[in-house]
Amino acid sequence: MKKTYNNIRGTLDFNPAEAFSFQKVISAAEKIFQRFGYQEIILPLLEERELFIKGVGTGTDIVDRQMFKIEGKDIVLRPEGTAQVVRYYLQNSLQKRGDFHKFFYTGAMFRGERPQKGRLRQFHHLGAEAIGSDSFYVDAEMIDLSLKILEAVGVKEKELVLNSLGCKDDKDNFSRRLKADLTKHKNKLCDDCRNRLEKNPLRVLDCKKGCRSDYIKQAGGHFIDLCLKCKQDFKNLTALLGDLGIKPKTDFCLVRGLDYYTKTVFEITSSQLGAQDAIGAGGRYDNLIEDLGGPRVPAVGFALGIERILLVLGKALETKKIDVFVAVGEEELFEAGFKILTDLRKKTFSADCDYNQKSLKSQLRTAQRLGARFTVIVASDEYQRGCVALKDMDKSTQQEVKIEDLASQIIDLK
């Protein structure tokens, strides 16, 4: 028996229709990023492991369980983009070249844990980071930007969930209070949460096993733990979002699975994905740059999951269509047909032919399958007169055209 191979569990192949949808999402997003003044950066898939330990934090699922390690090295396949963009920012001392920078990126991210249902080991993010301002206007811009992208790609049903974690002091205070409160109810927590309580109490609010909902009833979230400035900023942000026509649902227990967030955190969910899954998320990270060895520079960002967007959009059916298919009536004319094909491509039409020299009927079937807008049929009678038949596949009409006029005829008919 010959052995054949399958893709690795937790990875996806994109067929032409899926790849077409994938690229449509990216190009729609790129237009919006440009409209909002974000510039693209392309960063490597590999980074130092420590970057994420310091950046994302121990006690988070990503660092404790999900990092995709390269065997025997302190290198990982990147699990997320923000810590990496900060690494790039600091490595290039961008703080010395202007006090505000805006970037976007698209690309693969990785998780090393054993893949469960719906969880991928390789997935793709579209993300943006705005580094250098603590203005809540930037938070509003980020949220608006992420929703605009989802609108542009056709995600209709979505909800924005919003919270403020407060500044570092607020987070520390809340963390302490949470630990004290929850220690009293330790027996009600799941095993994971008992562990989280020691290492990283805020994570309990992230529990997928219901420890969180019990806590909400007891403590009413942690808005009460915010300092005046953080409370005011959150109110201002909510009002500003209202002016932009955005109505968030406030969830004072939304913490997100990463340690670097401070103040604003948000999630965009869709009922089409089920209760637990977000299409995207983001927030402010005013201490991350300092934590990664830089100066104190506030920043905010978000990322959207491309596979999740595609899941919401539904099954991809469309593929990229070609302009012209060149068919030949007789085998001897293949060389002439190939010349016409080459010439059309030179004139920037997308064009193709059938290299297996099948019957005309079967070539026309291929033209249909490729979604060709026009088919050029090269047959000996007409070819001797310097002509070919040009078939408009949409209108099912056909006409004789001089080979030298072919390109301009196609442009006219289009």
Ligand SMILES: [Zn+2]
């Ligand atoms: Zn505060």
Ligand SMILES: [Zn+2]
């Ligand atoms: Zn739990």
